[in-house]
Amino acid sequence: MIACFESTSRILAERRLRTLRELDINTARCRSMLELGKSIVHAFTYNPFDVPFALVYFCSSDYGTTFTGSTNAGSSTELGRRISLQPTHSSSTNATDKTDPAVWVYRLQDTVGIPETHPLAPKVVEINMHRYETGISDEEDEIHVWPFRKMSEQQQLIGIRELSPDVLEGIEQQGWPELPTDAIAVPIMGGQDFSRKDTMVGMLVLGINPRREFDETYQTFADMCGRQIAAAMNMVKNIEDEVARAEELATLNQERTSFFNSVSHELRTPLTLILGPLEECLEDPSLSQQHKGRLDLARRNGRRLLRLVNSLLDFSRVEAGRMTASFRETNLQRYTADLASLFRSAIEKGGVKYVVDVGGKEKKVWVDREMWEVLSPLMVLTPENCFQHHWKCFQIYS
Numbered sequence: 001m002i003a004c005f006e007s008t009s010r011i012l013a014e015r016r017l018r019t020l021r022e023l024d025i026n027t028a029r030c031r032s033m034l035e036l037g038k039s040i041v042h043a044f045t046y047n048p049f050d051v052p053f054a055l056v057y058f059c060s061s062d063y064g065t066t067f068t069g070s071t072n073a074g075s076s077t078e079l080g081r082r083i084s085l086q087p088t089h090s091s092s093t094n095a096t097d098k099t100d101p102a103v104w105v106y107r108l109q110d111t112v113g114i115p116e117t118h119p120l121a122p123k124v125v126e127i128n129m130h131r132y133e134t135g136i137s138d139e140e141d142e143i144h145v146w147p148f149r150k151m152s153e154q155q156q157l158i159g160i161r162e163l164s165p166d167v168l169e170g171i172e173q174q175g176w177p178e179l180p181t182d183a184i185a186v187p188i189m190g191g192q193d194f195s196r197k198d199t200m201v202g203m204l205v206l207g208i209n210p211r212r213e214f215d216e217t218y219q220t221f222a223d224m225c226g227r228q229i230a231a232a233m234n235m236v237k238n239i240e241d242e243v244a245r246a247e248e249l250a251t252l253n254q255e256r257t258s259f260f261n262s263v264s265h266e267l268r269t270p271l272t273l274i275l276g277p278l279e280e281c282l283e284d285p286s287l288s289q290q291h292k293g294r295l296d297l298a299r300r301n302g303r304r305l306l307r308l309v310n311s312l313l314d315f316s317r318v319e320a321g322r323m324t325a326s327f328r329e330t331n332l333q334r335y336t337a338d339l340a341s342l343f344r345s346a347i348e349k350g351g352v353k354y355v356v357d358v359g360g361k362e363k364k365v366w367v368d369r370e371m372w373e374v375l376s377p378l379m380v381l382t383p384e385n386c387f388q389h390h391w392k393c394f395q396i397y398s
Contacts, residue, residue, distance in 0.1 A: 012050070012212075016221045019047040020228060027232035031243075033058065036236050037109025040229055044112045044206075048175030050221070052207035053113030053183075055121060055146070058233075059202055061101035102129050104152040106203060113172045113207070120145055120167065127152050146205055147185050155200045157222065158185040159214065180207040182214065186226040190234060201233055267309045275302045301342055327366040333358040335369065 026039035037056050044051045106125040114121050125148050145167055147158045160183040168179050188202035204226055208214050278299045282292060340356045347354040 012217070015047055016050060019043065019050065020224055022046045023225065023228050027229070030232065030236050031239055033233070033236055033240070036232060040232070041110035041112050050209050051112065052175050052180040052209065053111070053171055054207065055111050055114060055205040056109040057106040057203045057205070058109055059104055059106045059200060062103040103127070104129070104148070106148055113174055115170065115172070118170055120171065129153070148203070151185055151187060151203050155187045155189070157187070157219065160185065176210055178210040180210045182208040184208060184214065184222055186222050188226050188230045188233065190230055201230065204229060264309050268306065271302060271306045271309065275299060275306070278302065297342070297345060304342060326368055328369060329364050330367050330369060331362055332365050332367060333360070333362050335372070
């Protein structure tokens with residue numbers, strides 16, 4: 001007596017598990033939907049026995065009713081277009097049901113075992129559900145071997161039986177010497193839409209092993225392939241959203257910098273034209289001391305305003321890492337008192353007593369004078385909290 005052990009189920013399980021593992025490894029590196037479609041197909045090439053051929057379609061849906069017909073060919077730019085994983089809403093008043101998509105568009109990503117120009121691999125297929133609901137169904141419903149319309153309606157696993165040799169003529173024979181006669185269409189389900197329904201984001205067409213029946217384990221393998229692809233699509237969509245948000249933020253930062261530049265130039269020109277005549281007036285020897293003091297105050301405030309205008313660009317410089325501080329040894333008490341004196345005339349005209357207390361022992365410190373002028377609070381400062389405030393400013397810009 002010779003002992004015999006059946007190992008077919010073990011070999012099938014190992015082969016299919018390897019396919020799922022390759023599917024996970026290949027899709028984990030993808031960063032765009034176009035890369036994802038190619039990676040999915042590449043994973044199926046490791047199992048030509050259980051997947052004699054395969055087609056991967058990503059689909060998008062719309063609630064409008066515009067019908068352009070089923071298309072068998074599409075440009076390469078259409079294949080690279082980003083596919084929305086959520087249905088968009090149309091304002092069309094002709095839609096029969098606002099809760100179910102009226103138009104489904106399937107776009108081929110890549111194939112295994114089927115040439116790209118083969119009739120079994122239409123690049124773009126558009127299905128108008130409203131057309132079929134009204135009974136206007138003709139030969140266009142039968143021009144495709146794969147169940148695009150039925151998949152749009154049922155969104156569940158659909159078997160394709162008894163493929164004729166004429167239909168399969170021209171496909172690449174791989175795995176077993178026999179051509180497959182059956183296939184299976186698997187929906188790729190994504191997240192939920194606004195009505196809390198699972199959204200279909202694609203369709204996977206798999207050829208069935210010609211030497212194995214499509215049993216429960218085979219169906220489980222097909223379902224797991226669809227679920228793994230759906231998870232990969234969700235991951236890639238999140239990556240694309242993050243990249244889009246980063247690009248949007250970069251654009252906003254660039255626009256903000258451009259705005260600061262334009263505002264700075266627009267304000268700098270009139271200030272320069274104001275300061276020029278003031279300088280000439282102050283050089284006039286016939287000017288009285290009273291008027292000279294007022295004009296000097298106007299000049300000092302004009303120069304300070306010009307420095308503030310120039311500091312508008314500091315915000316973008318800090319974010320870009322180009323902000324540099326220029327430290328100089330400064331008597332901080334005197335410098336702060338000088339800044340505070342710019343507001344004396346305006347405050348005292350309002351009947352308010354203005355006191356600048358900079359008493360105590362004078363001490364020179366190294367500060368960036370422009371930063372100190374912009375960030376120092378307009379309040380009575382003692383030498384101690386002046387130094388503390390400058391230290392905070394230094395921490396912000398360092």
